[in-house]
Amino acid sequence: MDRSWTPSRWRDLPAEQQPEWPDPHVLDQTLKSLSALPPLVFAGEARSLQRALAEVAAGEAFLLQAGDCAESFHDFTADSIRDKLKVILQMAVVLTYGAGVPVVKLGRIAGQFAKPRSSATEFVDGQWLPSFRGHVVNDDEPTLAGRTPDPTRMLTAYHQSASTLNLLRAFTKGGFADLSQVHTWNQQFVAGSPGGQHYDALAAEIDRALRFMRACGINLGGEASLQQVDFWTSHEGLILSYEEAMTRRDSLTGDWYDTSAHLVWVGERTRHPGGAHVDFLSGLSNPVAAKIGPDATPADVVGLCAALDPDRTPGRLTLITRLGAGRAPAILPGLLAAVRDAGHPVVWACDPMHGNTFTGQGGRKTRHFDHVLAEIREFFAVCRAAGAWPGGVHVELTGDNVTECLGGADEVLENQLELRYTTTCDPRLNASQSLDLAFHVADLLRGH
Numbered sequence: 001m002d003r004s005w006t007p008s009r010w011r012d013l014p015a016e017q018q019p020e021w022p023d024p025h026v027l028d029q030t031l032k033s034l035s036a037l038p039p040l041v042f043a044g045e046a047r048s049l050q051r052a053l054a055e056v057a058a059g060e061a062f063l064l065q066a067g068d069c070a071e072s073f074h075d076f077t078a079d080s081i082r083d084k085l086k087v088i089l090q091m092a093v094v095l096t097y098g099a100g101v102p103v104v105k106l107g108r109i110a111g112q113f114a115k116p117r118s119s120a121t122e123f124v125d126g127q128w129l130p131s132f133r134g135h136v137v138n139d140d141e142p143t144l145a146g147r148t149p150d151p152t153r154m155l156t157a158y159h160q161s162a163s164t165l166n167l168l169r170a171f172t173k174g175g176f177a178d179l180s181q182v183h184t185w186n187q188q189f190v191a192g193s194p195g196g197q198h199y200d201a202l203a204a205e206i207d208r209a210l211r212f213m214r215a216c217g218i219n220l221g222g223e224a225s226l227q228q229v230d231f232w233t234s235h236e237g238l239i240l241s242y243e244e245a246m247t248r249r250d251s252l253t254g255d256w257y258d259t260s261a262h263l264v265w266v267g268e269r270t271r272h273p274g275g276a277h278v279d280f281l282s283g284l285s286n287p288v289a290a291k292i293g294p295d296a297t298p299a300d301v302v303g304l305c306a307a308l309d310p311d312r313t314p315g316r317l318t319l320i321t322r323l324g325a326g327r328a329p330a331i332l333p334g335l336l337a338a339v340r341d342a343g344h345p346v347v348w349a350c351d352p353m354h355g356n357t358f359t360g361q362g363g364r365k366t367r368h369f370d371h372v373l374a375e376i377r378e379f380f381a382v383c384r385a386a387g388a389w390p391g392g393v394h395v396e397l398t399g400d401n402v403t404e405c406l407g408g409a410d411e412v413l414e415n416q417l418e419l420r421y422t423t424t425c426d427p428r429l430n431a432s433q434s435l436d437l438a439f440h441v442a443d444l445l446r447g448h
């Protein structure tokens, strides 16, 4: 670790995607308040996640990173958090039971409020407005007042992250995630779908296995591993003043940790080694990740590894490819080989969402389940051919019964997109599509 690094060093570097806050005084006051607030996560937890990711890097576990594209200040209820967790637990159980591989559960949640944009302004309803950058910056409502960046939103984001995390900790440690509850995670509107029925059958097998162990005289009530899960949080570390204010020195080790989440990642647009975002992540002791798009060269990716994982620490760096269906066979082998030759023990994960977004006939941004699955299949095939472990998937989903992505076994059709399209940003898999995907990934993990 570079001892001259400080959490504010990024300020001397080119920082893309930062909002133009209108009032520097309010910004200053907000950042002061944020720096004085308690950390959201503890450094020791971030170290535990890094150890879990080291197992993924070694090919002994699988990473499931999932959650909303962008969390919303408007749609913030206990039910929506619980329902998202239900889907993630269902997917995790399908992967763990179906493939017999431990699953590291990492939410895109409790802090995923910022969105990178391709342009600073956009033309809506006859006027130019600042682009929507996520609720930590401005409102999605297309008015000048709504779109003007407001630094006090960072405090709202902090408090919403704190209550989300509190509920997640309660659910995952307080009985809700107990394997004896495996049936109750299947929501009513999912239960009738092909994925939901497939899930019910798997849940019944788990019930039988638990009954069998109980009948053998094993006291399952004393087994914390059956009753609780470790659930980690992550988001894109985009708004650097927010991340800086949340970064604290760990009293045990003296190292710097961004306490806004267990893991933060840099996006495809901000992953330049000379830029502010990579510099910021380079000094953190949290595990970190980077998105890798189709234009990244092997040299780019090796440069990124040198900046973010100079000590070649297993679990420190996760590389998340988002290439688009059809592109991995040409692009991925070169990246895998270059990173292996440079000696970085990274986790390779596949984001099959962001390279497969298109605008449907009705003008809605969407993704097709078949393209999502195709990219994952290619990821597995290319990794296997190269002798690399296909370490995980990164998906955007919701527990709600939305119609934002096309296809799936309970097929969403183009003319149904209008029915329940509620995302503030990218289209998300609904609960049955997410389950379908988990069954396919479990098959791939088993080698089918």
Ligand code: TRP
Residues within 6 Å of the ligand: 089, 090, 092, 093, 096, 102, 103, 177, 178, 179, 224, 225, 226, 227, 228, 229, 230
């Ligand atoms: N604790 C184990 C794990 O996290 C088993 C487990 C308990 C589990 N509840 C779960 C697995 C819910 C998946 C989903 O893997």
Ligand code: MN
Residues within 6 Å of the ligand: 069, 070, 354, 396, 425, 426
């Ligand atoms: Mn997205």
